[in-house]
Amino acid sequence: MRIVFLMPTYYPDSFGGAERQTRILARSLRDRGAAITILTPTLQAQAAGTDDQPEGRVVRLPMRSDPALGGRYVFSMLHFWFRAFLWLARHRRSYDVIAIQHLRLHAWPGLVAGRLFGKLLSAKLGRGGEHMELRRLPAQKLPFGKLVVSLARRSRLIFVANSSDIAGDLAALGIPADRVARVPNGVECPMEPGAAYRAPDGACVFVYAGRLAQEKRVDRLIEAFRIFAAEHPATLRIFGSGPEKNRLIEQAAGLSSVRFMGVTDDRDAIYGGAAFMILPSDSEGMSNTLLEAMAYGAVPVITDVSGVGDLVVPGQSGVMLADNTRDAILEGLVTAGGLDAAQWAAMSAEARQRVCEKHAINVVAEAYLRLYREMADDRLNRAPPARGRDIGSAEAGVPAPVGQ
Structure with a gap:
């Protein structure tokens, strides 16, 4: 199987969950004999070009601005459209x-290359709820979002839902069940848990790992932690970067219990010795941070956003926040502490146990390979795809054959 992952951004431009998930999935697929190419824009001139990585061949097309934003960056978007389509056309015999x-x-x-060249085509949704791409793109002022959604709806595209919430959102938007495949996000599970109830100094360690962006509500977390740490021996380690970084550092100035740790891909450094992972986001798809923290044994303290209900049972495998206001986050901190x-x-x-039995990356990679084989069989036989069931879902320990 020869697969091209088409990305809105990738390393070294971004270190978010989508990039992390694609990297570990690509490596696992490659271990199973798949040929992998990652096609992505880059804003860093020194990173442009093609190079071989453990996850496969990475092709970075140089851009002046982020082409996935549109709006005032519409010329960069059109530039990427042209360059990426040209690459897909020139190399159409090298991928399936x-x-x-x-x-x-x-x-x-x-979407266009898949349709013109008869390629198997899938799209993994990033988020559920009101933030789902199929809802947000058509609301843009310029018509390009509507164009992308229209093409997606009219193509033979298979929508990949990584949570039951996203699958439900797709159904509510009128996407037929036979065009939806349930494949969860995967995680590399360490041999032993690295979490700890208390640090050597007796402090309870909470970790936030992710983009420092407004929708993550780290500002509210810092305010809640300011109150919590005044009465409890506790530390908040914040890993990541993003547009809110400088403002958040200024907000936490003088607060010794909050530490900004920067960006790292070392999961041991992030979750080792942590008791809890806290994530008060407005929305998620299926959070990589959540999966990784649970795999390390760090107990999640999290808002009930898309994908969380598949993993967290309040009082059993985590603490569910009632909301992501400052007071609700504080209540969750007190419960956890x-x-x-x-x-x-x-x-x-x-x-x-919940994560390592059901979301191990080897299980997820096998599920994707089976999905693509099934899509190829459907295309070969010119029959409607027999999907609409879980393929290695969060409810199954191993990928279940479609139709069962």
Whole structure:
């Protein structure tokens, strides 16, 4: 199987969940004999070009501005459309599948190339709820978002939903069940849990890992932690970068319990010794941070956004925030910090078991390969795809054959 992942951004331009998920999936697929190419824009001239990485061949097309934003960057978007389509056309005999990661404006060349060249075509949705791409793109002032959504709806594209919430959102938007495949995000599970109930100094360690952007509500987390840490020995480690970074550092000035740790791909450094992972986002798809933290045994403290219900059972495998206001986050911190050692250990073990049994990256990679083989069989036989069921879903320990 020869697969092109079409990305809105990739390393070294961004270090978010989509990039992390694509990297570990591509490596696992490559280990199973798949030929992988990652096609992406880059804003860094020194990164432009083609190079071989452990996850496969990475082709970075140089751009002046982010082509997935559109708006005032419309010329960069059109430039990427042209360059990416030209690459897909020139190399059309070297790949079988175009796998679009997140259905944003960067998707247009993949949708058109898939249709013109008869390639298998899938698109993985990034988020659910009101933030889902199929809802947000048509609302843009310029017509390009509507164009992308129209092409996606009219193509033989298979929508990949990584959570039951996203699958439900697709159904509500009128996407037929036979065009939806449930494949969860995957995670590399360490051999042993790295989380700890308390740090050597007795402090309870909370970790936030992700983009420092407004929708993540890290500002509210800092304010809640300011109150919490005044009465409890606790530390908040914040990993990541983003547009809110400088403002958040200024907000936390003088607060010794909050530490900004920068950007790292070292999961041991992020989750080792942590008791809890906290994520008060407005929305998610299926959070990589959530999966990774649970795999390490860090107990999640999280808002009930898309994908969380597939993983977190309140009181068993995590703490669910009532909301992501400052007061609700503070209440979650108090609940988590009030767990005794035995309660925390039981919750940590349950969290790790739920993820490592059902979301291990090898299980997810096999599910994708089966999905693509099934799509190829459907195309060969000119029959409607027999999808609409889970393919290695969060409810199944191993990928279940479609139709069962």
